[in-house]
Amino acid sequence: MKSPSFALRLKTAFLTADDGLLMRGAFFTLLAAAGAFLFVDLREMTQASAAFPGHDPMTTGAPVLPPALTDGVPQTAPVDPASSPEILRQPMRFELLPGGQLKAEGSIDPGAAGRFAEEIAARGEYVKEVTLNSPGGSVADALVMSALIREKGLNTKVATKALCASSCPLVFAGGVAREAEQDAILGVHQVFNGSQDQPSPEQAMSGAQSTTARIARHLDEMGIGNGLWIHALETPPDRLYYLTPEKMAEFKLTTEPVATAKKAD
Template identity: 25%
Template sequence: MLVRVLLLLASLTIPTALCAEQTAAEKAGFASNLTIYLAKGAPGACGPGCDRWIAIEGEIDANAASRVRRFLAGVKDTQRPIYLHSPGGNVEQSYVIGRLLRSRKAVARVGQTIATACAAGTQVDAACLKAKNAGGEIEAELTTYHAMCNSACGYVFLGATSREVAPDAALGVHNSRLVFAIHGHPPEALLAEFRQRRTASADHERAAYIVAMGISRELDDLIHSVKFENLHMLTRTELDRFNIDKRPLAETMWRLVKGARPYISKFATLRSDNGPSFRTMEWRLYCDSKTRVPLMFAAEIDETASGQRTIMMTADAAPTEEAGGRPLRSGKYEVWSGSLDFGRFRAVMASRALHVRETTQKPDETADTAKFDIDTTGLPSAWTQLEETCPPATTSQKPPWPAIPPPKTTATPSAAPSP
């Protein structure tokens, strides 16, 4: 019996297939082995005062942890943020990598690194991977838009001491699948017994790891409930409740959105003052005027708040000049539209933050005021990109709200992985 048991080799794996709505080209955007390298971008590329980071991307293979250990041993700057972009892979390796991140008190974020020297549209061809694995620092850009850290990648992410998921990035979870390599012809009863024992052991190991990383046991319960064939994208409320990303305000980078009428956009999610829920907000800047810069703002309506809301915005470099007013309701959003003269707009670009003040006038004539700051890092470079693509002022209407729909709570892989 013991000999037969020893002939059964089991390892935890997760699917390399992505969500059903993703194309084959998008699934092919990941290398089959985990790649880790140093990246350098423009000033503020990874946040205020940050232009260098560590990129970890691709599928987590069976030898990934040893390579990550060797790489991190040579990086003395433990505060250099780590950006993860991966569909998952080997779960056992992900636990080891996660513990490595915890040992160096790492800062981890979900984001995709775009090496500027690589061919347009791909980051995983042979030449690009050779450059990334050469050991030097790669010139790159960074984006959180549609970046993902799914399945086993999530366990790597949990290992970091500081964790950030931008509103336009995704952290996906689901239950794992056991894959067996069987030699000989053991009885079915023996296989069933071994499978049951190994599954219980894997469940225990996962639960212990999650708790050791300071994450709520609710996450383990959720993972256990999501079938291997499905994928659950954690909502902002779940990220907060599970102690994964506790920030009351999470922001995206300023991003150029191309199209018939291009614009630059920034999203943020803000925790409601009246409960644990979050509201999504977006800022848009257009360039269809030679004297003024159109500015639009939209926010999900807080159903728990009553009364008329007013939004006002100021910048560090022009604290007495305000833009804003009363937004109009458009479906589930409140939308305000206005414009800034170029003097005021230049003051915004020269500022550290855009200061936002929301005032809600209640029916009993009292008022509630919420204040928060929106980071302007990266806005000047995004504006430069926008100016280069500006169409004539007579171009078509503004795109509808919102530009990025809220992430779906569940998704289904397009295909099961091969054993």
């Protein structure tokens, strides 16, 4: 029988801990102690990475919107995104819109954070809010973008039928005020190696733990609840854990109530 996954064991340990352990420091302690579990699961992680090399949204033919993981059964996304897969697969680009909105659309390719920083430096006095429409991509770039958004005191938003998946919610988390409109599509899953180069078991273990700690620390600094990252850890890279408005509010990912679409007269 296949042993429980690292993420499931971590989630079980976290949820069954005494109340006194449900503190910020205890969460990081659990992450550090998870190294032993991670070593047992390395073979499965390596196989999964090899099985899904095309799940980098920059790769032609990659699924921009993976099926959901609900009680282990794949489900469709709550709604279809307004943008086509071709648009979402393109490298991230930026457009200044009226009202101080900077639209960030496309995959978070390596280098997206640098272009974003240049855009903010050139138009920073006009930008009040960053609107996101992205299937995700580079975790490193997403974290840098998120930190810059918070440093500049900007807000973030995912509009109706816009997509913010994989590493994109890390960018979204940087907003001082964070709004997801009705039917906005937000989802998370495990981070994975999208490159064709397969690391050694030691490198895979070190990289997974380092990335896990870095993301958890960033979300904590942004004021996001620990439960968000737990759900990401237990969701395979070819699935998405789609976030309902209730879950987004519970994890403090959103600070604004979901806007209700206006009914036509």
